[in-house]
Amino acid sequence: EAQVTQNPRYLITVTGKKLTVTCSQNMNHEYMSWYRQDPGLGLRQIYYSMNVEVTDKGDVPEGYKVSRKEKRNFPLILESPSPNQTSLYFCASSWAGFSDEQFFGPGTRLTVL
Amino acid sequence: GESVGLHLPTLSVQEGDNSIINCAYSNSASDYFIWYKQESGKGPQFIIDIRSNMDKRQGQRVTVLLNKTVKHLSLQIAATQPGDSAVYFCAEGDSGGGADGLTFGKGTHLIIQP
Numbered sequence: 001e002a003q004v005t006q007n008p009r010y011l012i013t014v015t016g017k018k019l020t021v022t023c024s025q026n027m028n029h030e031y032m033s034w035y036r037q038d039p040g041l042g043l044r045q046i047y048y049s050m051n052v053e054v055t056d057k058g059d060v061p062e063g064y065k066v067s068r069k070e071k072r073n074f075p076l077i078l079e080s081p082s083p084n085q086t087s088l089y090f091c092a093s094s095w096a097g098f099s100d101e102q103f104f105g106p107g108t109r110l111t112v113l
Numbered sequence: 114g115e116s117v118g119l120h121l122p123t124l125s126v127q128e129g130d131n132s133i134i135n136c137a138y139s140n141s142a143s144d145y146f147i148w149y150k151q152e153s154g155k156g157p158q159f160i161i162d163i164r165s166n167m168d169k170r171q172g173q174r175v176t177v178l179l180n181k182t183v184k185h186l187s188l189q190i191a192a193t194q195p196g197d198s199a200v201y202f203c204a205e206g207d208s209g210g211g212a213d214g215l216t217f218g219k220g221t222h223l224i225i226q227p
Contacts, residue, residue: 004156033214042202043157043217058214090156098215099145099164099208104156 002027004105006091012111013081021076021108023091031094032074033058033102034066036087043090049074050097081112125224132193134221136186136203143205147215148177148188152199160188160201190223198225 004025013019025032033048035058045058049068063085065077074093078085089108094100126132138146144165149157163170163177163186170177176189186203200222204215 040219042219043204043215045214048214092156097208098206099162101159101162102157104158107154107156 002103004091004093004103006089006105006108008108009106010109012113014113015082016080019078019081019110021078021089021091021110023074023076023105024072025074025091025093025103026072027093027095027103028071029093029095029103030071031097031100031102032068033092033098034064034074034076035090035092036060037090037107038087046076046089048098081110083112086110086112122219123222123224125226126193127226128195129192132190132197132223134188134190134201134203134223136188136218138184138186138203138205140205140207140216141184142207143216145206145208145215146177146179146186147204147206148175148186149202149204149217150199151202151220157202193223193225195225195227198223 007022030051034046035043037043044060046064047058047066049055052068052071055066091105092102094102147162148160150160151157161172161175161177163179168179174191178187200220202217202220204217206215
């Protein structure tokens with residue numbers, strides 16, 4: 001089944017404790033992206049990647065890192081999480097970019113205490 | 114910065130009726146528009162998209178209309194069903210711009226009344 005998977009689905013952590021949210025897609029897509037979703041603000045892009053070893057900042061990259069060492073994986077790293085990073089995070093992928101149908105993962109609910 | 118917005122946060126319609134969800138955008142350089150559906154507890158799901166060289170596009174029970182003159186986008190859902198209950202997002206993008214991403218609206222919650 002073609003899909004985007006994220007792990008973990010739920011995470012509660014404390015300020016400053018490094019964490020990684022994994023994202024994997026099995027559709028051989030070139031483009032991958034991370035979004036956060038907050039009430040009243042909609043979806044906002046954090047980082048995206050057009051291909052392996054190519055990553056770029058989105059609208060809200062502060063406090064996040066990403067890597068794209070393999071085509072299928074695009075982990076989101078929070079080196080020192082803070083409470084304002086409490087949010088619902090979505091990973092997405094598509095064949096060729098944002099102007100192509102993006103497939104979203106199920107989301108990761110992160111709470112930073 | 115420029116943003117995409119929606120006219121109504123909640124829309125309630127009777128099952129079987131048609132629904133129309135509206136969206137206003139402000140970036141005149143945007144040339145790609147898309148509608149997503151998000152059910153409770155799930156990620157957004159692609160519904161339909163349209164490029165600026167078109168003013169109408171139809172899918173299965175859905176139609177997207179684009180009016181570039183007034184920067185307005187709408188999603189029409191025909192013969193609504195209970196499974197259509199969800200939050201619907203519009204988004205815009207400029208494929209010729211420097212940023213490679215979409216700007217999303219905040220969403221409209223569509224409620225289908227039995």
